[in-house]
Amino acid sequence: MVMKHYSAEFKADAVALYESRPEATIKQVATDLGVNAETLRNWVRAAGSSRPRGRRSAAPSSASVVPSALEAEVAALRRENAELKKEREILRKAARYFGGGDGLVNRCQFVEDHQRRYGVKRLCRVLGLARSTFYYWRRTASLRAARQAADARLAARIRTVHRASDGTYGVPRITAELRDGGEVVNHKRVARVMNAIGLAGLRLRRRHRTTIPDLTSTKVPDLISRDFTATEVNTKYVGDITYLPLSGGTFRYLATVIDLASRRLAGRAIADHMRAGLVIDALHAAERTRGSLVGAIFHSDHGAQYCSRAFADACREAGVTQSMSAVGSSADNALAESFNATCKRETLQGRRAWDTEREAHLDLFRWLHRYNTVRRHSRLGHCSPIAYEQALRTTSTTLAEAA
Structure with a gap:
């Protein structure tokens, strides 16, 4: 109640x-x-x-809890979807930055270009880049620009030297040329810049056999024994024959006489044959260059021309003592063969043959003259053969005056 x-x-x-x-x-x-x-x-x-x-x-009932939880989940999914869309947009734009070059630099540059729109934090996260790396990259931008400008100036000088060598010089000779010109440069930097601008020296090509041994000839001792050095000029020489390919499958042949002390080409001869007269002409050319070859040693392989009686007589008349490598051993006359390979590599410039005999003759005339007077030789401290001989004479004169 x-x-x-x-x-x-x-x-x-x-x-x-x-x-x-x-x-x-x-x-x-x-x-x-x-x-x-x-x-x-x-x-x-x-x-x-x-x-x-x-x-x-x-507290709200269970009926009201369910809609609120769903709404929160939907809102979270919408935020996640929006973030994924932005990440996909970032990656699509970044793809244009990764066509080549340094990937780290490209990522930093992309962040620099798009930071106002997306923010540094998000861009670094999407690209997998530490923010400290990006900020360091940006802080050193002025130093990097200065280095790039210096590399551009060096690249221009390298192109000039490379062009003057007919595209034959590699890193060591270009480095020596730049240093002689007053450039303070490391060979590693030269290599890096040359690689960046697509320059390189010429490389060796496959050899063609020109040595035909005369197994019946008189045995001549090996007085060199692979020691391709000499302390004085006009004391030791090496020689060889190499072929000069012409279009149409024909050949001309070059015989050489090289001084072991200075690597100077003292004598040469070119002909359309490989008879003994070819190597005799080269020996006489060396005799004219030096004035006399009396007392010198001339080393060759066992080619039939060098084993001939005519060449032996020519050596005897010039006062030259013959020396020969072992039969079938190219290493015993490696210096002369290396010279021939370099000569053809740098004159043919990748071609298989010269179009005409006159073209071959003029190319060889130019290169052989440059070899003695201009081209730097690694064995000579990157001096030319004639410059090296002049330095030897200067040193000898100074020592004589001091004595």
Whole structure:
């Protein structure tokens, strides 16, 4: 039975109960107490309770939790999708930066160019680049620009030297040429710049056999024993024959006489045959260059021309002692063969043959003259043969005067 009259203490307790249960409504508290909801509301109003009417602080029901969780998940997926779209956009734009060159530099440059749109942090994360690396790259930009400018100036000088050598000089000779011109440069830097601009020296080609041994000839001792050095000029020489290919499958032949002390080409002869007269003409040319060959040693392979009686007589008349390598051993006359290979490599310039005999003659005339006077020889400290001979004479004169 519902009470009609309530004491002041009951009313105060009912209001206090309502205020102590912020999650409950007036109707819920009234039901618990067995009073009319409107009556409890009047008591609360009369007590001046500060609690808002109809306030709900209770936890949402499971029905309301599910939509809120889904909405949060959808929002997270949308954010993730937007981020993936930006990453894909970044990678698509970055693809143009990776066509070649240094990958690290390309990544740094891409971050530098797009940082305002995407931010450094995001770009570095997408490209797999440490931010400290990017900031270091940007901090050293001025030093890098100065180095690139210096490399560009060096590349221009390298091209000039390479062109002057008819495209034959490699890293060692170009380095020596630059140093003689006052450039302070390391051969590793020259190699790096040459590689960057696509320059290289000429390389050896396959050899063609010109030595035909005469197994019936008189045995001549080997006085060189692979020691291709000499302390004085006009004391030891080596010689060989090499073929000069012409278009149409024909050949001309070059015979040489090279001084072992200075690597100077002292004598040469060109003919359309490989008879003994070819090597005799080369020996006479060396005799004219030196004035006399008396007391000198001339070393060759066992080719039939060098084993001939005619060549032996020519050596005897010139006062030259013959020396020969072992039969079939190319290493015993390696210096002369190396000279021939270099000569053809640098005159043919990758071609298989000369078009005409006159073209071959002029190319050889030019190169053989440059070999003695200009071309740097690694064995001579990158001096030309004639410059080396002049230095030897100067040193000998100085020592004689000091004595």
